[in-house]
Amino acid sequence: IYNVERYLAECLESLAHQTQRDLEVVMVDDGSTDSSAAVAREFEARDSRFRLVQQPNAGLGAARNTGARHASGAYLAFVDSDDVVVSNAYELMVTSLEQTGSDFACGNYHRLTVTGTWQSAMVAETFRANRSKTHITKHPALLNDRTAWNKVFRRSFWTQHGFRWPEGVLYEDIPVTLPAHVLARSVDVLRQPIYLWRARVGDSTSITQRRTEPRAVRDRTRAVDGVSRFLAEHGEK
Numbered sequence: 001i002y003n004v005e006r007y008l009a010e011c012l013e014s015l016a017h018q019t020q021r022d023l024e025v026v027m028v029d030d031g032s033t034d035s036s037a038a039v040a041r042e043f044e045a046r047d048s049r050f051r052l053v054q055q056p057n058a059g060l061g062a063a064r065n066t067g068a069r070h071a072s073g074a075y076l077a078f079v080d081s082d083d084v085v086v087s088n089a090y091e092l093m094v095t096s097l098e099q100t101g102s103d104f105a106c107g108n109y110h111r112l113t114v115t116g117t118w119q120s121a122m123v124a125e126t127f128r129a130n131r132s133k134t135h136i137t138k139h140p141a142l143l144n145d146r147t148a149w150n151k152v153f154r155r156s157f158w159t160q161h162g163f164r165w166p167e168g169v170l171y172e173d174i175p176v177t178l179p180a181h182v183l184a185r186s187v188d189v190l191r192q193p194i195y196l197w198r199a200r201v202g203d204s205t206s207i208t209q210r211r212t213e214p215r216a217v218r219d220r221t222r223a224v225d226g227v228s229r230f231l232a233e234h235g236e237k
Contacts, residue, residue, distance in 0.1 A: 001027055002057065005034045007082040007198065012043045012050070015079065020090035025050045026067045027081075031057030036081070061165035061172040064148065068158070076155050078148045082198045084112060089194035093152040096188040100133045103157040103184040106142075107194030109150045117196055131189040136181040137236075139189065145181065148173045150195045157184065166223075170216050174223040179230050 001008060015025050027040045027050060043050040053070055055063070064078050075094055079085060093105035108127035110117040126141040136142040148165070161183055166172045181187065 001032060001036050001040060001081040002030045002060075002063070003032050003034045003036060004081045005032075005036045005039060007200075008036050008039045010084060011079065011081050012040070014085045014087070016043065016047055016050075017087050018085065018090050019088045020094055023049050023090065024071060024073050026070045027052045028063040028067045028070075029054040030059070030063040031055065059168055061167040061169065064165045064172075065167065071155075074155050076153045076158055077151065080149050080197075082200065083149065084196040084198070086192075086194045086196065090152060092190055092192065092194060093188070096132065096190065097152065097154060100186065100188055102133055102154075102186040102188045104151050104153040104180065105188040105190060106145050106151045107190040108192060109147070109195040109197050110193045112196035112198045114201055117193075119193075120197065127189060127191050129189075130191045133186040134189055135184065135186055136178075142181050142187070142189070143178070146174050146177050147197075148177060149197075151177070153180070169222070170219040171223045174220075175226050175230075178227045182231065182234060182236060 004011075012025070012027070015023070025043075025047075027043070029037045029040060029052060031054075037052070037054065040050075040052045044052045051070070053066060055066055060080075067078070068076060075090075075097070077090065077093075089107060093107060096102070096105050108123065109120055111120050123141075123144050126139075126144050131139060134142075153163075157180075161180070163176050163180065166175050
């Protein structure tokens with residue numbers, strides 16, 4: 001959570017109303033200077049499943065790592081605090097994992113705008129059909145599945161490989177999600193949209209919407225280069 005007072009309540013409400021009731025929500029306030037922490041405290045006060053953790057501003061990767069350290073469940077998911085999670089998202093993904101034994105599940109996502117929602121073009125082919133116990137080598141379109149927040153990871157898989165989000169950089173998703181696809185024994189792919197990825201308006205734009213800024217270009221290039229090296233080291237073509 002970082003300076004998202006405009007969107008945070010909607011995000012947290014979407015978690016509070018998940019059909020997967022057995023849920024732990026670790027809210028990491030990454031040094032917000034607006035009223036985001038106050039919004040989070042309201043949810044903590046009214047719902048015992050919500051817990052607020054505060055830290056000095058360190059960036060998205062560091063906040064996610066803090067959340068992962070505090071989480072105690074058998075499964076692990078990440079949510080960006082300006083987005084919305086579809087009400088049955090975690091029930092669908094956890095149920096799938098319990099049926100298949102896969103290391104993680106990933107679900108389709110739509111763009112959320114002031115005028116409505118629509119399929120994200122980047123992953124339209126990736127999530128065209130349900131696929132149980134598949135792998136990136138069987139379904140190469142999963143190369144486009146690079147985001148942290150449309151997934152539920154089996155915690156044992158996460159711990160086994162010592163995954164950590166890179167800190168102090170933009171585009172920290174890529175160095176974790178693509179290696180996870182390679183290292184997984186199998187993954188479950190859900191066609192149904194489980195996540196609404198917000199396109200912000202006005203001067204409060206997201207990292208993705210600032211992708212042409214020099215730092216963003218640099219960090220994205222480094223992320224892709226790092227994954228390319230990882231694939232080469234693992235003999236992946």
